[in-house]
Amino acid sequence: MKITPVDEKLSVAHQPSEAEIAALGANGVALLINNRPDGEEAGQPGTQAEAAAAKAAGLAYLHIPVTGPSLSRADVDGFREAVLAAPGPVVAHCRSGTRSLTLWAIGEVLAGNLGREEVLDYGARLGIDLSGAARWLDAHAGEPA
Template sequence: MKITPVNDKLSVAHQPSEAEIAALGETGTTLLINNRPDGEEAGQLGTQAEAAAAEAAGLSYLHIPVTGPSLSREDVDRFREAVLAAPGPVVAHCRSGTRSLTLWAIGEVLAGNLGREELLDYGARLGIDLSGAARWLDAHGGGEV
């Protein structure tokens, strides 16, 4: 699993295996957020297996399944609140990390912590394309520059 640190609290990642989830418990991670819908891809663990692996590793677990077309303001708020409320480091994952960073970046723009004009460069610095986040903001009234 490739993990990309976003800040001191949040990292985003590719789909983890059960062994990789177990290892997160040894790194001080306190919360694992899964942003994938179940059944999105053959061979993905799925919510029940991830939740069990997270519990065995001593992690809290949250499932906020999103796709580009289904992503809502409620999803963004729920994700942001969970990250901010976690007592320690958070790893959020989807297939590649893009959806997880998209949720965070949209929340940062809406909270006024990141300028809309900075969004694409922010993603590029982390090696993740945030053009979907920019489109979401434009479509949902958060795209002011």
């Protein structure tokens, strides 16, 4: 599993195996967020298996499944609130880390911590394409908070 640090609290990752989830707990991670819908791809562990592995590793677990077309303001807010409330490091994952970073980036723009014009460059520095986040922000510009 590739893990990409985003800030001092959040990292995003590719799909972890159950053994990799156990290692997260041993490395001090407090919360694992799964941003994948169940059944998205053959061979992914799925929510029940991940939740059980997280519990066994002493991790809190949250499932916020999103796809590009289904991503909502409620998803962004729930993700941001969970990261901020976590008592320690958070690893959020999807298939590649892109959706997880997209949720974070949109939340940071909406909170005023990141400018819309900074999104693509921020993603590029981390090696993740945030064009989906930019499109979401453009499509939802002017909506009430």
